[in-house]
Amino acid sequence: MSTQIVERPGATWTTVHRVVLPMDVDADDLALYVDYDSAVSAGDGVAARPGDVSDAPAGDAAQPSRSVAYRSEGHRENVRGRRGLAVDAGSRVSFGTYFNAFPASYWRRWTAATAVRLRVDLAAAGTVVVYKSNARGLRQRVTACAVAAGGTFTADLSLAAFGDGGWYWFDLVAGAEATALRSAEWQVTDAAGGAPAARSTLSIAVTTYNRPDYCLALLRALAGAEGVRAVLDEVIVMDQGTQLVQDEAGFADVAADLGDQLRVVRQGNLGGSGGFSRGMRETLRAGRSDYVLLLDDDIVVEPEGVLRALQFAQWCRRPTIVGGHMFDMFDRGVMHSFGERVERYRFFWGSVPGVRERHDLSAQNLRATPFMHRRVDVDYNGWWMCLIPMSVVREVGLSLPVFIKWDDAEYGLRAADAGFPTVSLPGAAVWHVSWLDKDDGLDWQAYFHERNRLVAALLHSPYDRGGRIFRESVFTDVKHLISMQYSTEALRLMALRDVLSGPEHLLASLPTRTAEVRAARKEFGDAQASADIDSFPQPKAVKPPRKGKEPTSPNRFTLLPWAAGVVARQLTPPEEVATRRPEKHVAAMDATWWRLAHLDSAVVSTADGTAAAWYRRDPRTFRRFLRESAAAHRDLWLNWPQLSKAYRAALAGFTSPQAWDEVFDASTVSIATGTQLAADPAVGPVGERR
Template sequence: MNIDFRLANVLLDEGDHSASNPDLYWHRTQVPLRSAEGTCALGATSMGVRYDFATYFNALSTIKWRRYTVVDNVWLHLRAKGDFTLTLVGITENQPFIRVDVGANTDFSLALEDVDELGEPGRTRLLTRSFSSDVLSDVDVEFPSIADDLVAFELVCGSEVQIAEAYYYTKVDESLVRPVELAVATTTFRKEDYILPNVELLRHQVGECDEPIADHFTLHVIDNGRTLDAEGLTGGCVRVHPNPNVGGSGGFARGMIEAMEQTPRATHVVLLDDDVEMSAESFKRTYNLLSLVKDAYRSAFVSGAMLSLEQQNLFHEDIGQVTGDGFYAPAKRAHRLDSLKGVVGVETENLPFAEKRERYAGWWFCCVPVENIERHGLPLPLFVRGDDTEYAARCHAKIMTMNGISVWHMTFGSKFRASVDRYQVLRNSLIGQATTGVYADHDFAKVVRVLFGYDLKTFYYEGCELTIRAVRDFLRGPEYLKRVDGAALMKENSQKNEKLVRIEDMDPSILEDVEVSREELGDIQRRNLAERAFDYLTLNGHRLPDPLLTDEIGVIPFTGYYPNYIRNRTRLLVVSADLHEGVYREMDRSRSEALEREFESVLAELRREHDRVYAEWAASAAELTSVAFWKDYLRRMAAPEA
């Protein structure tokens, strides 16, 4: 028997997000949308005001629904009143997209002005009808074709039009609808400003909504900081679990265990960061997608896109990759989502090298089928960073993405901390490779050398020390990882993080004759072969006599590699992306020489002990990813003075 199955809601009023970024929801002429007694009013001060819903949140990605699911027809439902003309449209990619080369020294915190222009998508009017009603009435129209990449609709108002409800749906045989029990596991550590609004949003807009997901949704809040009112917050679809501070990997492992042990047992677990802003619709679309998924995608992950919290119309990542030279990067280019070109680009961009490089879904929003957990185990106890990349690689995960399944999250270029990006990332990459066999073709020792050299040449000696420690702790083997207090280690390592200060608060003598230009800092750093050889052989002047160096201060961004701005300098001003903060560094030859010797020593040990250490890690894989290990580990970490 055929039933009507909702695919995606049309979002008319999303509070601050739609007010500040309306082009993510609709394009209009003249008059804005406004709420009116549970409806949204499309105002028209004159005939012919047009609203276009071919946007990131309100177009339907038929290319994805056809690829992933059994959907073969799409309808639009409106509950509306007023006089209007409805046009259904199909949208296709017109021009191929050019991939941006992501090299070892690329800064991935792209600004909007860095995003290349794309060709205009093709747009076809599929059907046009006029409607008029003085009372709220149901309008249901089938799209004549869903062969385009996306479909959407336009309304031209002949009067004020009120819309009480709008959504896309399909007619499908009831037997093809899969049972889904969706659990969300969010790990938090003293971020009440984010987590409390998110809990209430999910409680009311998902757990208490009038859609099927409401009866099949559980939110597990893993409170690593033990600062939430667990008893007061628990209720309805929400369950709060006080937890020792075992980082993201420990919190998500606990969430996976709770999801598998809840009643009814979860079929899928969404792993969700605590420091995000989001729409309830992301979870509804995920549930609907999973309900209709084809057998070929039954065990696939769903990866929610990271939209920039700093620039909320900028797409940053929905699938990541480990590049050929061992660095982590978005697999797609950046896109502006306030234009149709960007929306189509995100949905249609192909990944031609996907079979050659490891792909992953970040745990800011990643839905994992429980059958994968049963088959491949729980995360490694890595505390933070690398747990999500290793896990997707271990599961050989297919990854599904969809417009509107997303969160707003601070992009990583704004969050650089050496304790994380030099110690945790490097150590955990080596551990993942050795333990579960992921990234088999990647040479992380080369990555270690590149980053150490970059920090040395930019006088970030504390970063060099953390890189050395990352390799030394990997060499200590799995017994060390089982015992170490990850929170205490992070606290200790964080002492080596640089403390940026506001530019106006810095010593005036440092800033004298220094010019900080956003345009100049955005220049591409091209070098010829002689310049590359010179930079390598001299370590940016560390090996040159003083007369060949200059005390003129070089200015570089906090992330990325800018060799032309540091060459032969003995002093550097390192500035944040917004140019409001910075840190001052000076060359220290004796410290550099000592670090070089120590670094070469630890790399020699890594080469010498490689086979033995890798064998020890591999032998521990089954234990470190088991439910029994994690329950014991969480118990030990929760013990007094653990």
């Protein structure tokens, strides 16, 4: 018998991961659920075919054995609802996929589970083959069994060998006649053969701002989700916009379906931090749920992931934040990142080392993707989907009052400091609108990028004066100035001044700062975009590029003399013709600081391609902002230790429910779904359930 097979007679097994098929059968979605590709091993002497994907050269025996995917079209017509799949005679399908393989290493590391049981029910005779992988992505065959029509295959499998990574999955093989999966599921038990004593429930908090169509679609998906309603106390929608979800066609039907499991809370636009803090606060006040699940409004949710996150959290050995991954809504097989961290010396977010960003699982499946087999430990999970235990909320408080940016990352760091880890759980995910066509570091959000990163570093950086963050802030200011992005620099200086004013500004400015930031930005020409590029004067080059070549980025050896020359040029008046006509049109992808630094003016496209703005060099503005940046950074350097102490001392106060209540009370009107406010005695003037 294989050492991976275990015997647990009399054990209680809990279903934590059901095998599912997509809600809407789509060619891009299907590859995340069932894999029709063959999978052979690179290094086994198998010649690579055109289109093969591998991390090791085919035929190289010195390389470790890794799966190679032969891409093929899936058979959408074989999907039988959410649980069933037909398999044609002589065919083989694999459930070694993102949504249906079992992430054994995560259960091994974080939960009390010690074994997993696979149950597969077949409607027709077929063969079930079970595989496992290790942290390197190498696969092993565990066991196989022929199953009669209407039969059930069961295998009890150990989790002991998954310390650093690895998954379990199964393939289904049809013989001379077709077979069909009726259902399959993964169940777990602990060392004592038991299970969690009580079933947990959750509330779902959705923050929305003028996306009523997206929000209604999300509510409709939750209302129809098998199993979710049974563990749901309520969905709380924080509607912060002027285009209300309750006014969207079809809302009344969804509200009637959800009944008292839906509540809409109206409040002023307090951003993601204000919306999700309100969701935490309402869940805390109601006192019914064990968890609050934060969901963005502009997502498509896989409802099974909600159940998996809840089950995983129940089994964790200590209270644990459980997050879901994010796929691209418009490129459905593409995952943005498999795990996020805050790099402490830079104090900047990004993917965990070794994780490939924007990996396309529809082109290179899970079995052929070694980096996804190593367990990825994270610092935080984005609040597009994040399940937070109420015990964590009670101990560490609500979000930073920062409107947007760094609220989710800081919360993960704060929870970790209090002993509560975050896990980004494979198999729990949403599809979200991609941010690749955005550059929110240039628009009004630049203020929040700068201020909130500095605040988070003051609270959590282990390095003297924040490590590299100070130097990066100075360099970023210079880059924006030499790029003629004066509106961005104005907002960054505003952010620096607010940080220097101390922690009191966070709560005091939350309801008004966004409007003030937007108003300040409009004063600058580089912020005045037009959708019609012909509304700008036609370009006229002042002089051709040097030696006919476009500027390139300076390297570490040439940076200082290059910077000295560029800064000196910024102090001289621009060419007169460049004040009347742009020198050229510059695409957003080409608008790098080392290119823009050589121009006196340019019409630059926005990142999403919908508009363009006229950048014009202004030596007077350059000098003023450079002086102000130098002064602000000098003060930040000198006062960092005192500021850090002040922000850390005030943290518990400005993240407390009581502090947030004052903000909510000033901005909130509560609406009882489907009824007049006066007719619902369960809803008070600020949405409080008595």
